[in-house]
Amino acid sequence: MKGLHRIAVPVVLATLLSPLLAQAQAYPSKPVRVIVVFPPGGSNDVTARIVFAKLPQIMGQQFIIDNRGGASGTIGATVVAKSPPDGYTVMVQSTTHIANAYAYKGKLQYDTLGDFIGVTPLARQVGMLVVHPSLPVKSIKDLVALAKKRPGQINYGSAGLGSYVHLNMVMFISMTQTKMTHVAYKGGGPLSIAMISGEVQTTISTIGSVFNHIKSGKMRPLGVTSPQRVSQFPNVPAIGDSVPGFDFTAWVGSFVPAGTPKAIVDSLNAGLKKALADPDVSKKLSSLTLDPMYMTPEEFATRLKSDLERYGKLMTAIGMN
Template sequence: MGHHGGQLNVETPPCQREIGRRHGTRYDPSSRQPFRVCPMPRLSRLAVLFVIAIATSAATAQQDWPSRPVTLINPFTVGSAVDVVARLVCQQLSKNLNHQFVIENRTGASGNIGTEAAARARPDGTTFLVGSPGTMAINPWLFAKLPYDAIKDFVPVTQLVAFPQVLVVNAALPIKSFDDLIAYVKGRPGKVNYGSSGQGSTSHLVMELIKADAKLDMVHVPYRGGTPAMQALIAGEVQVAVEGLPSLPGHLKSGAVRPIGVTSATRAPTLPDVPALSESIPGFDAAAWIILFAPAGTAAAIVERLANESRRAMEDPVVRARLAEMGATIVGSSAAATAALHHRELEKFKRAVAISGARAEQ
């Protein structure tokens, strides 16, 4: 559109040019005749109807879900931190939606049995996975072969919570800060032991990241679970360990171990005086997490509904208070944000497994 000789030059709309060609007329912008609307081609009408049908179907799926009992598969044991959080959310979902939500513990093979079951479930909104770093970010690098693909077989729904891991030392040692630990280890290269809950466990790999980023020479001593690892720390068999915050309150109250850092990006609300390791190692973030995943192919409307309802469940005052007691930070992220986090976690633990040299026994 431009000005020529003081007059406004109005281009003929393409639609009207087409009408003119068909009917042997010219489009006159000064005409007071009513504007003629282009007829919509049949294909375009069908496309619009298809989009409307899809949108209606998605809205219906979201409104109708859930119509049958919903199972959340937890690949780990009853009573674990993952299990406690999942049950709290599940119970509140059942209450809020007046519908049955149940936890099914399908344990074994480092969580692979339950995770495979969720991957193979029908994507109809009746089965979801309670995912954590071990099954969804570590096992893909730890095992040469897995019966599931952590990316292709699942759709992230929402991150429920984050759990800071805590770097702790035997309280009898003269170590009161992370800087003290660095000085202590560098004065005894290869002579300081750290314990973990097992080869390739989250506590092992987070400690390997700390070692690498702080350039520390320590010896790994794996135990068969977090409880024996903490017992070894208290007994002085090892000097350092990383443990999940939910497992630590009793040990911290007894004074047997001393916290010197949390692995989350910021300080933990329940341990406000304990620095985050990111204050010494810029960018360090190795908090544990619990993410709900759906089998690939689950309707996006159902995924969005579960994410929203899970967030609402965690807003309940009783649930919120219980999670706070455990040291959990409520997240309730969108599916897109959760997917981005999952990809970052996969890359982080790919590096950690490579550094550690850990391999799972097949």
């Protein structure tokens, strides 16, 4: 009887697993829905369209963009979390996904990490610390010195409480032990208007948001939030050169529902890796001040956990955790 049990168990397991293995080997065998959790036109949407446009020739099926915007991406994320874990529903979301875990604490219909598998980031967004030209500073060290000389007298703007812009400034102020006054606006557009008018004197915003204003001389760049300089502004140093350890970049990433077979996740990851390595994709993303960003699912999982911890500390600092 023991011998029969030894034979029966592998047979049963093989019977149960064979449909999943066959499904993974055939993936994708039909069009894939790509849910972008923000409206058309933003960096998440444009990134998704640029990258996933390459997958039909790489993976042999259409990847159809489906915008499900609203509530900072939580509406679309809920749809994905409740979708079958078969690889045919993919989510494109940004670092906002992590911030939402705290901003919507107790209100989400999904677990930020537990209900999703991160396939790979798609693009990196770098921030730029800018000041109004009237502010008598030409470097990060100048700004820190002035802020210490005039505690609370320099106004900094954000695109909203808990936004990427806000948290960047919170970290900068904490690491430089300075004091500035926060003014929150309803989005990047109003923030840019306030910066140009001089209503606020400084902010850290994504490069894409301030690119034209820097070129026109309406804002003065002091430093980027990445560890190294960026190709779009090679003469602008990293904030970390003056504030050791400062590194705060955002990402646009791809996810599938938890429970999706590893073979399917790996297949999709491999397809996206090829797409991100395509010179045409790199050129198009660069024109939008975005950098292609690839990780294995395991590397992305580590980054997500790290970001969740970092955002938790920053949200606590501003009373949102």
